[in-house]
Amino acid sequence: MAVVEPRLGDRTLFATLDAAVYANHAGMSPLSSPVAGAITDAVAALARRGGGAGWELLGAREPxxxxxxxxxxxxxxxxxxxxxxxxxxxxxxxxxxxEPGSRVVCFAGEFPTNVTPWQRAAAAHGGEVVLLEVRDYAEQPVRALEALERVLAAGRVLAVAVSAVQFQSGLRMPLAAIAERCRAHGAWLCVDAIQACGVVPIDVVADGIDILACGGHKWLGGSMGLGFWVVREHVARALRPAVAGWTSHEDAADFLLRGPGHLRYDRPIRARADFVEDGGFALALLPGLGAALGILHTLGVDAIFEHVQRWIDVLEPQLVDRGFTSLRAQAAAGRSGILGLLPAAGVDVIALHGALERRGIACATPDGVLRFAPHWANHVDEIPVLLAALDASIAER
Ligand SMILES: Cc1ncc(COP(=O)(O)O)c(C=O)c1O
Incomplete structure (x- = not known):
C-alpha cells in the first residue's frame, strides 16, 4: 500500500475518525493511522513472539x-x-x-498535575508550596513577573513549576523571562509541557528549562501511557533519584543476561533522565510514539503552529460575535493551540458541549471554559460546519 505523507489540513491519516470536526487535541488526540498501525504491529509481534519481541522493542527506544x-x-x-x-x-x-523550609513556586489556576506532586513532596520534606496566580500573567504580566521576583528574592526557592501553556486560556507562559529570574536566584525551572510539545515551538535551551515533562496523548499524537521527560545534564547530576526501580540501575539487566554472579543491589542509579525507566516498559506504545514524533518532524512544529493559528483566527471572531468572550492572548507570543472562551450570557456550557458532541463536534469544557483545540489535520473549511452545529445547539435550548 502506498505510504500517505501527513499534510497540514488533510485528514486522510484519520480516515476512521467519527467526529465531523475534531477540536479536542488539548484533551486527547485521536490516533492517526501510522500511530495506530505501529502499535497494532507491536501488539502482533508480542502476541507471536512474546519476550523475543519485547527485547527488540526495548532496543527501539533510542531512535x-x-x-x-x-x-x-x-x-x-x-x-x-x-x-x-x-x-x-x-x-x-x-x-x-x-531541606526543611525549602520552597517551591506553583501557580493557582494550573492543571493539578503540576501542583499535587509538589504539594506531596513539600509535605514529605517539611517544605512549602508558594502559590502565585496564573491569571496575573494574562492580565498584568509585568507585575506577575515582579511578584515572582519577590518570592525568589526572599530565598530558599528550589524550583518554579509552571505549565508552558495554560490548559483553559491557552496562554503561553513567558518561559524565558521566568527562567532568567530562576537562574538569578538559583532555582530550577520545571515545565509541564503537555499543552505545548507538538503544537507550540519550545526549546529547553532557548527557554531556559531545567526539567520538562510531557505526556503522549495530546499534541504529540501518541497514546496515553507513554510520554517523556527531559532533565538537562547539569540538573541530572544534582537531582536525587528518589523515584527509582530495578531498571534504574546502571547495567540493570546484567543479572538476566550474563550468567551467575550478577544479581546485585548496589549498582549506582543512572545519573541521567532515563533513571525514571524504572521497571516494565510500555513496549507496545513505543513504536506509536515514534510514529507520532515522525509526523511532527515531517510537518515541523513552526508550520503546525502557524496552521493552527489560521484556524483559530477564523473561528475566534465568529464566536465573539455570538457573545462568547475569548481568552486568547493579544500577542502572538502568548498564543498556543488552544482557543478558550467564556460562554455567552445564558449559555449552559455543559449542555452546549453535549449538544455539540451529538452533532459531531469534539471540544472540551475544562472548569466551565469552552475549549477548541485544532491540530495539523484540521482545515478551515470545517469552521462553517462547527458554527452551524453551535447555532443549532444554542437554538435548541
Ligand atoms: C497542563 C496539563 N498538564 C497535565 C495534564 C495531564 O497530565 P498526565 O499526562 O499526567 O495525565 C493535562 C491534561 O490532561 C494538562 O492540561
Missing amino acids: VRAAAAALVGAAAAEVGFVPNTTAGVRAAAFGLPW
Missing part, C-alpha cells in the same frame, strides 16, 4: 528518544520515557534537594 529530544532542543541523553506528565513532575518534585 524514539532522539526524536523526542529533537522536538524540544535537548540531547538524547537528557530524555527519559515516563508513562505520563505526572510521573515526570513527581520525579522532579521528589528529586529536588529539599
Whole structure:
C-alpha cells in the first residue's frame, strides 16, 4: 500500500475518525493511522513472539528518544520515557534537594498535575508550596513577573513549576523571562509541557528549562501511557533519584543476561533522565510514539503552529460575535493551540458541549471554559460546519 505523507489540513491519516470536526487535541488526540498501525504491529509481534519481541522493542527506544529530544532542543541523553506528565513532575518534585523550609513556586489556576506532586513532596520534606496566580500573567504580566521576583528574592526557592501553556486560556507562559529570574536566584525551572510539545515551538535551551515533562496523548499524537521527560545534564547530576526501580540501575539487566554472579543491589542509579525507566516498559506504545514524533518532524512544529493559528483566527471572531468572550492572548507570543472562551450570557456550557458532541463536534469544557483545540489535520473549511452545529445547539435550548 502506498505510504500517505501527513499534510497540514488533510485528514486522510484519520480516515476512521467519527467526529465531523475534531477540536479536542488539548484533551486527547485521536490516533492517526501510522500511530495506530505501529502499535497494532507491536501488539502482533508480542502476541507471536512474546519476550523475543519485547527485547527488540526495548532496543527501539533510542531512535524514539532522539526524536523526542529533537522536538524540544535537548540531547538524547537528557530524555527519559515516563508513562505520563505526572510521573515526570513527581520525579522532579521528589528529586529536588529539599531541606526543611525549602520552597517551591506553583501557580493557582494550573492543571493539578503540576501542583499535587509538589504539594506531596513539600509535605514529605517539611517544605512549602508558594502559590502565585496564573491569571496575573494574562492580565498584568509585568507585575506577575515582579511578584515572582519577590518570592525568589526572599530565598530558599528550589524550583518554579509552571505549565508552558495554560490548559483553559491557552496562554503561553513567558518561559524565558521566568527562567532568567530562576537562574538569578538559583532555582530550577520545571515545565509541564503537555499543552505545548507538538503544537507550540519550545526549546529547553532557548527557554531556559531545567526539567520538562510531557505526556503522549495530546499534541504529540501518541497514546496515553507513554510520554517523556527531559532533565538537562547539569540538573541530572544534582537531582536525587528518589523515584527509582530495578531498571534504574546502571547495567540493570546484567543479572538476566550474563550468567551467575550478577544479581546485585548496589549498582549506582543512572545519573541521567532515563533513571525514571524504572521497571516494565510500555513496549507496545513505543513504536506509536515514534510514529507520532515522525509526523511532527515531517510537518515541523513552526508550520503546525502557524496552521493552527489560521484556524483559530477564523473561528475566534465568529464566536465573539455570538457573545462568547475569548481568552486568547493579544500577542502572538502568548498564543498556543488552544482557543478558550467564556460562554455567552445564558449559555449552559455543559449542555452546549453535549449538544455539540451529538452533532459531531469534539471540544472540551475544562472548569466551565469552552475549549477548541485544532491540530495539523484540521482545515478551515470545517469552521462553517462547527458554527452551524453551535447555532443549532444554542437554538435548541
Ligand atoms: C497542563 C496539563 N498538564 C497535565 C495534564 C495531564 O497530565 P498526565 O499526562 O499526567 O495525565 C493535562 C491534561 O490532561 C494538562 O492540561
